[in-house]
Amino acid sequence: MGERYDWKRLESSIAGIVSEETDYRAIIDKVRPLLQELLTDDQLLPEHYRKPLPNKYAQYLLYRPENEAFSVIAFVWGPGQTAPVHDHLVWGLVGIYRGSVIEKRYRRFDVGEDGQPQYAIKEIAEVRADQGDITFVYPPDHDIHGVSNPFDEIAVTVHIYGTDIGKQLRHIHDVATGQSRDVVTRHDNEAPVYG
Ligand SMILES: [Fe+2]
Numbered sequence: 001m002g003e004r005y006d007w008k009r010l011e012s013s014i015a016g017i018v019s020e021e022t023d024y025r026a027i028i029d030k031v032r033p034l035l036q037e038l039l040t041d042d043q044l045l046p047e048h049y050r051k052p053l054p055n056k057y058a059q060y061l062l063y064r065p066e067n068e069a070f071s072v073i074a075f076v077w078g079p080g081q082t083a084p085v086h087d088h089l090v091w092g093l094v095g096i097y098r099g100s101v102i103e104k105r106y107r108r109f110d111v112g113e114d115g116q117p118q119y120a121i122k123e124i125a126e127v128r129a130d131q132g133d134i135t136f137v138y139p140p141d142h143d144i145h146g147v148s149n150p151f152d153e154i155a156v157t158v159h160i161y162g163t164d165i166g167k168q169l170r171h172i173h174d175v176a177t178g179q180s181r182d183v184v185t186r187h188d189n190e191a192p193v194y195g
Pocket of ligand 1: 087
C-alpha cells in the first residue's frame with residue numbers, strides 16, 4: 001500500500017454498509033473486501049504488536065470509531081495458544097494476516113424436554129485458515145467457534161466486528177456439558193493503535 005491506511009475511509013464505508021443492510025450475512029459479504037485490503041497492508045501492525053504474550057493470545061485494538069459501531073482487532077497467537085469455545089453475539093470477520101490457525105465451528109441445540117431449555121454443543125466443521133483467508137461469524141447459528149494455533153510459527157489474525165468486541169458481554173461454552181458462562185474479553189492495549 002505504501003501510504004498510511006485511511007481509517008476514516010474504512011469508517012465511512014462500514015457506516016454506509018450497515019445503513020443499507022440489516023442482514024448479518026449481507027453485511028459480512030460487503031465488509032469482506034475491506035478486510036481483504038487490510039490484510040495486504042504490510043505496515044498494518046507495528047513490530048511491537050506482533051510478539052505473542054507468554055501466557056495467552058494477545059488482543060490489540062487497532063481502530064474503533066467514536067460511536068463504536070465496529071472495531072478492528074489484531075490477535076497474536078503464539079505456537080500452541082488457543083481461545084476457548086465462545087460466541088460473539090454480533091457479526092464478525094476473521095482474516096489471517098500472518099501464519100495459520102485452526103478454527104472449529106460449533107452449533108448449539110436445545111435438547112431440553114417439557115419446555116425446560118437444556119443445551120448441547122456439537123462440532124460441525126474444522127477449518128484451517130492460512131494467510132489471506134477470511135472466515136466469519138454471526139448469531140445465532142454461525143456464532144460459536146474455537147480458534148487455535150497448533151503450528152510452530154506465530155499467527156496474527158485481524159478481525160472486524162460490528163461493535164467494540166472488547167466490551168461485548170458474551171459466552172464461553174463448555175462443549176462437554178453444553179453449559180456456558182458470561183465473559184467480557186478486554187483488549188490488551190489501553191488505547192487503540194490508531195485513532
Ligand atoms: Fe471468535
